Amino acid sequence: MSQIQPRAQVHDIVVIGSGAGGGTAVKVLTDLGFKVTLLEAGPQLNPMKDFKEHVTPYQVPHRGAGAAAEIYFGKQQWGYFAAPNGFWEIEGEPYTVAPGNKFRWFRSRIVGGRTNHYGRISLRFSDYDFKPYSTDGLGTDWPVTYDEIAPYYDKAEGFIGVTGTHEGIRSAPDGNFLPPIPPRVHEVLIKKACDKLKIPVIPSRMAMLTKSIHGRAACHYCGQCGRGCQTASAFSSSQAMVFPAMKTGRLTVIPNAMARELITGDDGKVNAVSYIDKLTRTEKTIRCRAVVVAASACESARLLLNSKSPRFSNGLANSSGQVGRNLTDTVGYGLSGHIPALEGLPKYNSDGIAGMHMYIPWWLWDKKNKDFARGYHVELGGGFNMPGVGSFHGAAGRHEGYGAGLKSSIRAEYGTGVGLSGRGEMIPNEHTFCEIDPHVVDQWGIPVLRFHWRWSEHEINQAKHMHKTFVEIIETMGGTVTGLRNPEREDGGISVGGTIIHEAGTVRMGADPKTSALNRFSQAHEVSNLFVADAASFVSNPDKNVTLSIVAFAWRMSEYMADEMRKGNV
Amino acid sequence: MFKILDDVSRRDALRTIGASAALTASGTGVLTLDAAQHVHQEAASQKASGPYKPKALNAQEYRSLRRLAEMIIPPDAKSKGAIEAGAPEYIDLLCANNGELKEIYTGGLGWLDREMKKRYGALFADAKPEQQTAMLDLIAYRKNDSPALAPGIRFFTWARNMVVDAFYTSKTGFDDLGFMGNGAMAEFKVPQEAMDYALKRSGL
Known part of the structure; x- marks a missing residue:
């Protein structure tokens, strides 16, 4: 254990991680008057320099393939333009996967983390999502109800800005919405087809501003949100939360700080955080009154598991043995289709906000005769997208050949494809978890995670249901299926675990300290000044994507934490 | 609906926008459409340069690559072809920075030349167009897969x-497809x- 300087400053609150959870904690706690120190494992972000949303491929010699052609060798699946400092592999910071298992871990080391470029789909969990065990006997109920968290969904949506309409659909609770964005041509066709199949298609709920709020400009509809948004019209925790908190004078950001261990005192509380200053490769320690861990679900579990002491020999806050367990990702399965009705469509600028303007919420929640539990939503793709490296590999592979024929086929087909991507709920299972790999450390000397992954029949059957549904939709549109959409998939087409980038559950909350690490406010049962603000705390991983709920739960946690600190209970 | 600014007004927009975009400005933070036009970065730099000197491939290999590129995406009535779009330079540049990729190209082009020599007694780039076409008609289709043709x-x-x-x-490819996006619009x-x-075509 490292030395703590005896006269070192004691920080009120140290927040570890600056993504959706850490950003929210920083915003709420500084608003409430606390002094906060934020540790981020990556560099500071400069949107005007780091975000490349308006660069066209032909403005760089490598066209976005990466200077060393990375995109052709699976090293930068999202391409050079979206590079946020991280991705699937980080040099010097490995993770391992148990033999015979498949898992990919997307990490983003930069202020704002993955919120700088995420999809920004913002769906509330439904009332039944908080009661999975009561509903179907699988998984575990949350110690929180929809009614308790609903006011925080209101706050989260009001602050980050979410488009949407009031629909009164139980699986897709209505919220505090900005105006929706009009559908594109292919989305209207999908809706017409789905009307025939009795599948609902409604305006999407996305964290992009269709009007200006909180000093952030309204969207200018360039369609490149995934690259980061210089005008902060697409939500990111860096621009909407961390930067404004810095202006309060109550936030200190320490970038390039890789948390190594939480250090506990004789009273069993965290009294310091040990971290590696990556720029000097030296270990530093800061003292604190309380700590918020928000390093992303798996990274947060890793930090707790690596914070061992005689008193917490199983890792910090882990008497239950649940830290690292209950890992889930979203089930992903997708199909692309060619739609003849879109051939010859007059060209228009279909950019809008990146991703879907309409989506399919889960519609069979009250149907019992399914061969899988839980459900999925469907994300819609298509339109006249900006050409990039790889955009036409599918077409080239389908048409083969070369020359004038190939060229005219690609031209005629441009904009005639649609994509249907199912995003479904995975049920935690005993075979899927992360733990410390006893044999491997990263370049900072920190033991790394080893992942174990197995889909159950529920997820496999759900993916089959997606397949059947998507074929029906494409064929009802008069189209033909052209291929699978997930870039990384297992046999049968289901996504490889981790590749939908919705990890959750690894430091779960619960009413019973024997089966959970955190209480219903995301405070550790065993360590009163330790809080978790990311999706690690989630008891289940509904088909709603995690980020909006991370913000809502982190907001609630932060208010509770502030209250308890003022009362002297922390 | 949206308009493209000329370069002078783009520079003005760039000056106006900086503060607001970085969320440092007071006031509403609402960007005008003109200001948002900073999004159009300067058009691709009009580099006036001499003939490209290959960095990874030798002169013979580069000649073959150019001919391949021309055959894969030729000019037609609507647009120019892959050579004008910079395909040979693009591939050579990436080969120069990635040894694995370079091997794929030197190996592949070497195979192609040897195969052409065997069949026609001429290197690929020197062969007659109908001979080049005959070769590509074999290796451009998976159905022709055989031990003899697999590398090709x-x-x-x-x-x-x-x-x-x-x-x-x-830019040529963007225009060929009619891509109109990645600009700034006041509304979608x-x-x-x-x-x-x-809707009419779909019958839905």
């Missing part, structure tokens, strides 16, 4: 993908004409 088919898949990438990521609107066209 594998290589041609790489070359076709990368030539296609280079062409469609060029779909032309009624487009909507009507697809």
